[in-house]
Amino acid sequence: MDKHLTTDFHEACFLVDLSNVVRDRRLGEPGARSLRRLRLLVEAAKALARDPDVKLYLVADTSLRHGGRREFGDPADIRLLGSWVRRGLVEELPDADDRLLELCELTGIPVVTGDRFRGARGERPWLQGNTDDFLEPLPGPGGTVRLVPVDMGVAAAVAISMKLEEDALKKQGLLDSRRRPRFDVVSRNWRCEDRRCTLYDTARGAAALLPRMRRGAPTCEVHGGVLSDDGPRTATVQLKLLLDGELKARFTLENGTTVPVGRAPGPAGIALHGLVPPERTAGLSRVHVSLRISDGIVHVLDRSSYATTRWRSSAGRGGPGAWRALGTAEERFGGGDEILLVEGVVLARSGRRFPTELAQEWQRRRPLPPGAADVTRKH
Numbered sequence: 001m002d003k004h005l006t007t008d009f010h011e012a013c014f015l016v017d018l019s020n021v022v023r024d025r026r027l028g029e030p031g032a033r034s035l036r037r038l039r040l041l042v043e044a045a046k047a048l049a050r051d052p053d054v055k056l057y058l059v060a061d062t063s064l065r066h067g068g069r070r071e072f073g074d075p076a077d078i079r080l081l082g083s084w085v086r087r088g089l090v091e092e093l094p095d096a097d098d099r100l101l102e103l104c105e106l107t108g109i110p111v112v113t114g115d116r117f118r119g120a121r122g123e124r125p126w127l128q129g130n131t132d133d134f135l136e137p138l139p140g141p142g143g144t145v146r147l148v149p150v151d152m153g154v155a156a157a158v159a160i161s162m163k164l165e166e167d168a169l170k171k172q173g174l175l176d177s178r179r180r181p182r183f184d185v186v187s188r189n190w191r192c193e194d195r196r197c198t199l200y201d202t203a204r205g206a207a208a209l210l211p212r213m214r215r216g217a218p219t220c221e222v223h224g225g226v227l228s229d230d231g232p233r234t235a236t237v238q239l240k241l242l243l244d245g246e247l248k249a250r251f252t253l254e255n256g257t258t259v260p261v262g263r264a265p266g267p268a269g270i271a272l273h274g275l276v277p278p279e280r281t282a283g284l285s286r287v288h289v290s291l292r293i294s295d296g297i298v299h300v301l302d303r304s305s306y307a308t309t310r311w312r313s314s315a316g317r318g319g320p321g322a323w324r325a326l327g328t329a330e331e332r333f334g335g336g337d338e339i340l341l342v343e344g345v346v347l348a349r350s351g352r353r354f355p356t357e358l359a360q361e362w363q364r365r366r367p368l369p370p371g372a373a374d375v376t377r378k379h
């Protein structure tokens with residue numbers, strides 16, 4: 001179980017609203033609170049990410065451990081939770097909701113929760129109509145749990161439309177705007193002035209929390225001070241090699257590099273010879289595709305002898321799209337995209353996106369216009 005937990009957002013595939021999951025009786029198990037529901041969720045996350053080592057970033061309300069202890073059917077759950085918090089595997093704080101939404105906004109990592117955050121929509125208008133960032137755990141067949149994308153819908157409330165009017169003012173430049181995620185924060189390392197503090201240290205310790213934003217400044221969760229900039233964080237992107245849907249290998253690509261991938265692409269490349277069984281390498285070219293990572297955007301170029309490489313997006317609400325041929329020029333290889341080299345041999349990008357990509361997406365999803373919530377209320 002522990003090996004699936006991290007508070008390093010670089011490794012995390014999903015953010016989990018732990019209090020919500022542990023309390024969700026629909027997921028089976030007797031009792032008001034059960035950690036077994038989280039174990040079922042891990043299985044669902046493995047299946048969805050097609051990654052047996054999938055990592056979750058857990059955020060919990062302080063009240064999960066400290067309030068209503070008798071609601072846990074198994075006292076061992078409370079001890080285990082306590083040990084996770086001490087070892088930095090769970091971020092525990094008074095208001096988990098706000099932190100989850102902040103992390104989602106900063107990193108683009110999807111949130112697993114049954115909550116619709118209706119009360120937070122004034123503060124965070126991007127929740128309105130959102131279909132990309134939330135997954136709900138629901139009971140699956142045979143006592144399992146599955147993860148289903150959520151349409152957050154449009155919550156109607158007078159408070160929201162007032163807030164949206166205020167946002168309209170912001171757009172006109174009358175108030176200062178924070179419409180985009182703070183990718184300037186995500187792409188830097190941070191250091192707490194307290195010398196014993198290692199919460200944000202990427203060199204020491206396995207976990208490196210993303211700083212909490214207070215009044216627009218990255219702040220230490222424990223010591224309360226404004227963090228100082230500790231230089232750029234190496235931007236990397238993770239790539240998975242899938243063989244017939246099973247994870248075979250994982251690669252990390254760095255910003256500013258070009259990496260050939262194929263049967264035998266040479267020293268700077270990713271050689272699939274040895275990873276893919278010999279009978280499957282027949283259709284693989286020596287260099288099959290080139291991946292170029294620049295300014296936080298991944299590009300793919302089909303270099304196969306017969307231009308046989310296919311591409312699809314697997315991150316859509318309706319599941320994976322149809323395969324289509326890559327063009328003769330470079331194309332975007334975005335978060336959640338997959339590339340089919342030969343039958344059953346797929347390069348997949350994890351859903352997590354580069355800060356640059358995130359900023360671009362944010363520009364597409366503008367908040368709904370001020371009248372939108374009113375229209376829904378009339379129904």
Ligand SMILES: [Zn+2]
Pocket residue numbers: 192193194197198199220221222223224
């Ligand atoms: Zn600190």
